[in-house]
Amino acid sequence: MAPEIHPFVILFASVFTGNILLTNFLGMCSFISISKDMKSANGLGLAVTVVLTITSAANWVVLEYVLIPYNLVVYRYIVFIVVIAATVQMLEMIIDRVSPALYMSLGIFLPLITVNCAILGVALFMQIREYNFWQTIAFGFGSGLGWWLAIMALAAIQKKVSRAPVPSGLQGPGITLITIGFMALAFVGFSGMLNVQ
C-alpha cells in the first residue's frame, strides 16, 4: 500500500536503497554473463532501463484496465510475460526502422531482456505494492537506472579483478559473486537515508 509516497522518492529509493539487483537479486543471469566488458554492459544497461520504463507502464495499464475489472488477476503471470515479450518485439522493430545505428548497439540485447527476471519482477512488485501510474513509471525507470549503475560498476571492477591473482577455484563466477557481495554491502550504506517498501 503506497498511495502517499512521492514518485521522486520512489525513483531515488529504487536506484540506491532498494536496488533491484543488489537487494532483490533480480536480473542476475544476464548480469553475470555480460558484465565482462564495459561496452556491452553499457548497452545492456541502457536497454534494460528503456524496456523497464515502457513495460512497467504498459503492465500497469493492462493490470488496471483489463485484469482487475474482469477479475483475471490470477492470470497476471502469463499476461505480464506476454505484454513484456510483445513490447520488446515492437521496440526492436521500431528501433530497427528508425535508427539502424542504435539497433546495432541496443538491438542485440533486446531478445535477452524478455527473460530478464528484473522486468517481470518490477511488474510483480508494482502490483503487490499497489503503486499508481506515476509511481509505477518512477519505479520502473529507477530500477532500470539502478541496474545500469550496478552493471557498469561491476564491469569496471571486473577489469581490475582480471589482473589480480585469484585462486583457481574462485576464478570466474565465484569471484564475481563475491564482488557483487561487496557492492551490495556498499549499497546497504544507503539504506539509512530512506526506506521505501
Add this chain to the structure above:
Amino acid sequence: MSDVSPRTVLWKNLWTDNPIFVQILGICSTLAVTNNLANTLIMTVAVIFVTGLTNVTVSVMKSLIPRKVRMIVQTLIIAFYVILVDIVLRAYLPEISKALGPYVGLIITNCIIMGRAEAFAQANPPAIALWDGLTSGAGYMGVLVIVAVIRELLGSGSLLGFRIFGQNFIPWTIMVMPPSAFFLLGGLIWVAKTIMLRKEAE
C-alpha cells in the same frame, strides 16, 4: 547426443553439471528468500515441480511446436505450471505465499527451467526428460538449502523457526541482509570448484 542413462543424468545434474555451481543459472528468483529455510524449501520444491513437468510437456509436444515460436510457447507452459503452484500456495499456505510475494511468479523467468527445456527436453523422450527436470531441480535445491541453513542459523539462531542457539547467542545481522547471500554462494562455488579441479588433476 551424449549418454542419457538415468544414472549419468542424476550425477551430472547433482554435481558435475550442477545448475548453480557450473552454469550459474536461475539464482535470481530464489536467492532472495534464502534468509529463511522454510521459504527456501517451499520455493525450491516449487522449482523442482515446475522444471519436471515443463520438461515432460515440452518433450511430449516437441514435434508440435514450430521452431520459430518455441521460446514463447515454452514460457507459456512454464507460466501455466507456476500459476498452479501459486494457486495451491495461496489456498493451503496463505502466510508463506504472502511472505514469498513476487518471487513465486519469478520462477517463470528462472533460467534453469527454460535452459533444461531447450537443452534436454527438446531432444529426449518424456520419461528421461522428467527425470532430468527433477534432478536438476534437486541439484539447485541442494545448494540453496545449504545457503539457507547457514543464513538462518547464524542470522537468527534458529532453523525452521526452532531456536538452536541459547539466549546468549548474538545474531549476525549481516546474515539476514542481502550481501551475505552473495558471499556464501561465492564461497560455496569456490569450494565446489576447488574439489572439481583437484579431481580433474588426479
